[in-house]
Amino acid sequence: MQEYLNKSDEELAELLKTDDNILSVLIDRYQGKLDRYILRISSFPKEDREDILQEVFLSVYENINSFDNSLKFSSWIYRIAHNKVISLWRKNRNTNSNISLEDNFILIEQSLKEENILKQLEKEENAEIVNKALESLPVKYKEPLVLYFIENKSYEEISDILQMPVSSVGTRIRRAKEKMKQQIEDLIKAYE
16 A cells, blocks of 8 residues: 555546545544544544544545545535534434534643743643634634635635535634734733
8 A cells, every 4th residue: 555655646546447446545643633624623532533534534435526626525525524514413413412512622731841831821721712602603714714725725625515605704704813813802801
């Protein structure tokens, strides 16, 4: 599989149409990224995320012949992941499950050095404020924000993933930033 590491995603997608073994290369390439994305937009527990990832890669395998190589593979697979998350939300909502969002937006260092305790505590407090502000956002604002700032996707890629016009992506990101700013200001006042 070493010979496939330098191939583009689109080339791998084309090869997958005739060679099932290529799926493992795509899984290696995307499993961590998609898991992070799913966690950030949903805060689902690990078991649910693993189930979603299995469904995503199964969908990739089953639908690879419908993939248009003129498009970006990453946008296509993120869209599949997005749809699987929405499906699980709907399923859980229909079974009256309450999905609470956890603080998973910023990772806090595990070890504290004695001379950095005050800085670390300040970082943790700031991370908590940012996490709470992010959690308070409606999904329609949280998703483009996570895709743009955390997953480093372009407006065009976000447009493909969320299936909305590029101008709407920009509007949602701008509104999300405004809402985040207001939430952060309110939370800081509450901490004082």
